[in-house]
Amino acid sequence: MDFIIAFIPAVGWGVMPILAHITKASPREQLTGTVIGAVLFALCLYIIHPTSLAPIHFVVSFISGIFWAAGQLLQFQAFQKVSVSIAIPVICGLQLIGTTLFAALILGEWITGYQYGIGVGSLLCILAGVLLTSNQGKSAGLSKPLPVPIIIMLVCSGLALSSYVVINQFFHISGLSVILPQSLGMLCSAMVMNLKGKKRLGFSLVVHNLPTGLVWSIANLALFISNGLIGMAASFPISQASIAIACVGSILIFKEKKSPKEWIGILAGITVLMIGVGMISLLKP
Template identity: 30%
Template sequence: MQGILYALVPMFAWGSIGFVSNKIGGKPNQQTFGMTLGALLFASIVWLVVRPEMNVLLWGVGIIGGMLWSMGQNGQFHAMQYMGVSVANPLSSGTQLVLGSLIGAIVFGEWTKSIHFILGITALVLLVIGFYFSSRQDSEKDQVGQNLTNFSKGFRALFYSTLGYISYTVLFNNIMHFDALAVILPMAVGMCLGAMMFMRFNVSLEKVVLKNALVGMMWGIGNIFMLLAASTAGLAIAFSFSQLGAIISIIGGIFFLGETKTKKEMRWVLIGILCFVIGAILLGIVKAN
């Protein structure tokens, strides 16, 4: 039971990032920079408490990984601006899960048994169905003035966001394996550098930037509890629950940001959420075995 409670923290912390940051406000570059400042503060506190062993390789890879992460998060913030949090986040999470799982299975041979392929392929199909329904638009809503030009911009933002996130995930999960408590500080430094690059180093510590640092603290707290969940409840529970943050994003976007949904769209969202839950649980089982 304790492990499940731990696993709920990254689910809510990471799933809330989109709508909390959008509630705070700011442009995507400001949101990214503010978030990375909070992550750097959190990582510095962790380093002071844990004092992990660190080396040049860990610093170099950590900084590169952090810059890739900032690319992913910046693209996600842009996509949220164009498509809304309740649409952009499920699309982003679903695409990352599908592509990340395929790369792990095909390139790195993570699926070694028949049951892995059966459960894995079933999970991927469910995830594709899930993010299709969660982002599906009611044609009647379009006819009364819904502007889909921004939707196309949102897909372009999600493309480079997914590229950044997938590269970051492959780097840390498949190529290099570091202690999460040791690499969090170098990674946070890389995140800040990446965010400043998007701002062309025209950095300004405006009020909205500092407020978005709260989101970075949420990200760090999610990381710590992800480790606790994996050690107490097992990887299947920790992974599955952490990936369900997209559900929190959908709910938060609708109820806290006032993103409107027609009755049809609400039914589609519920179908999408159900598919997400089952798909993520199946992937968690495959990952743990």
């Protein structure tokens, strides 16, 4: 049952970027709609199941929401520059490096030599899968290699999205107590970002992204519950099976043309990635 919960974020986060991209909204409209959907979910959850809002828990979770909003805006902006099938593997790969190593080295979730051996091997599999999956050439709308500004955008997104997860774990905050203050941090960040925007938001496009926020919220809640059940070093890599869903789903839904060689690379990358996820999911502390 623990690992079933751990796979819910993979499905939610795999579907989320596809839902956002379908709306054809701007990055700020996508972020705003997603955040409002997340806040509505958090408020309903809090009404149904009130949790403690201790000051330190509130502040830390609020800050994690700020990191998420910054990382997610950069992710949505990256989708405007390159396809979802390229951006997602790179960003998720960086998140894997940050969160898993933080959990293993700082939180001490890897203790034995066996755990380190399997853990390092699984991370190498996952990263190899990410590289294979993202190696897509001109058919993805961009010649290789990626331009430096886009690489910087993807790296900053990955670091910010890693920080949103690890900051709560560092202070041992998990479960339902994270959700409401985190969503308020996301909302405040989105409001500040919109104040700096030059164009007005389209109301209908923002509304169309509310389901994106709902899907993200369910996945996010499942992740923090899973962190408490099996540890972040195992739960977060499992969640990154979302790469497979987002990558293949975006190619099929948005009808991206791929050569046979690219399809072989993508499917091989997903296979290697899933082997790595399966290995690391065994490292329950």
